[in-house]
Amino acid sequence: MARSKVLEGNLVKKAYSKSKYTEEQLQDLKKCADLKDGYIHFMKSHMWIQHPTKGRMKFDPYPFQEELLETYNG
Numbered sequence: 001m002a003r004s005k006v007l008e009g010n011l012v013k014k015a016y017s018k019s020k021y022t023e024e025q026l027q028d029l030k031k032c033a034d035l036k037d038g039y040i041h042f043m044k045s046h047m048w049i050q051h052p053t054k055g056r057m058k059f060d061p062y063p064f065q066e067e068l069l070e071t072y073n074g
Helices: 023-033 038-046 063-073
Strands: 048-051 055-058
Touching: 023 038, 038 063
Parallel strands: none
Antiparallel strands: 048 055
């Protein structure tokens, strides 16, 4: 996913600044906000882990981890 040009390398958006979002970004936000399984989509799409030998990797939970998350959020 392309980084927002508004942030231009800054990690924090300035208060009250307006942003324009692409249709793709809006659809992703909608998926993340889904009450049923949005948290899983968010974690798989936007979270990274640091592996000791493989480096930065997308978070891909094991089935038992997904079951735990479903239990916590159920």
